[in-house]
Amino acid sequence: MAILSWGTLGALGALSATLPPHLVLTLGFAIAAVMGWIICRLTSRTPAKLLDKRVVMFAGLVAAYHLVYLEAFHHADPIPVSLINYLWPACLIIMGNLFFRLHSGLPGYLGAALGFIGVGVLVGKNGLTLQASETMGYALAFAGAVLWALFSNLRRHEKSDAIASLTTICSMASLLCGIWWAMTDAHWPDLSARDFGVILCLGFGPAGGAFFLWDLGMRQGHAALLGILGYSAPVLSTLLMLALGMGAPGWEIFVAIAFVTLGGVVVQFGEKARKSGDIDR
Known part of the structure; x- marks a missing residue:
């Protein structure tokens, strides 16, 4: 469900490119925080302390990831x-x-490579023409990839309750983005009904609600396989953007889907073989 939600992040990010990213994320994280507080109240959880050093670290990572990602849409296609x-x-x-x-072994690296190839095929020979004017956008997008991978790996070893901690992380992330917005571009733009809809979708979905689902998956699921399944997000994202007229369709999409699926199969069979070997020993 988190990955399906993230399949909408590219389109929503592009649709929000006319708005200050700091303001968009301030509101989006606030929506996610409210969701978390409601869940905590209904399930008798106590949110983590706002100034806990790990909360601040995770809030900084998640805010930085989304800031660089949304900013990238201001510089490139x-x-x-x-x-x-x-x-x-x-x-x-x-x-x-x-x-x-993580200990995914060779199957993890091979699955990652296959998924990497799938993304490369999706880009296509004309999809990623490196021009000086767009270099900043591409660099910001890759920085976001590294930041989210770091956030996910660090969260995988957290012992605290996912919902209780993420509620406070979203609250702190909203506060950090709000402070940044106030310091750099403190004006309230004219928001249309579409703008409000995009912000609500981000808050309930890929820039908010999906955090809770992904955190549970990283803790309780097969992290290496989830990493490979994460490659379905660009496929979904590209299909959605094509449907919205943000690009031209091509055969590359279907080839990419095949590579993504094969990558997931490789990781899954590798894990089964490893567990079978452990049992035999």
Whole structure:
């Protein structure tokens, strides 16, 4: 469900490109925080302390990721930006193996490589023409991929309740983005009904509600496989943007879907083989 939600992030990010990203995220994170507070109240949870050092760290990471990602749409075309940002599953697996005890082994690297190829095919020979005017957008999109991979790997080892901690993280992220907006561009733009709709969709979905789902998945699911399944997000994102007229369709989409699926299969069979070997020993 989180990955399906993230499939809308590229289109929503492109639609919000006329608005200050700091303001968009201030409101989006606030919506997510309200959702978390309501869930905490209904389930007798106590949100984490606002100034807890780990809350501040995670809030800084999640805010920085979304800020650089939305800012990237101000500098480059939406589909290349979205696709470069969706290199985060490969970053998640590689960083996880190197620094966070992910232990996906060779199947994890192979699955990441296949997913990486799928994204490359989606970009296509004309989809990513590196021009000086768009270099900043591409660099910001890739920085976002690294930031989200770091956030996900760090959250995977957290012991605190996911909903209670993420509620406070979203609150702090909204506060940080609001402070940044006030310091750099403190004006209230004229918001249309469409603008309000985009902000609400971001808050309830990919820039808010999806955090809670993804956090539970990273803690309780197969993190390496989730990283590979994350490659379906750029496929969904590209299909949606094509449907909205943000690019031209091509055969690359279907080839990319095949590579993404194959990457997930490789990781899953590799995990089963590893567990079978452990049992035999």
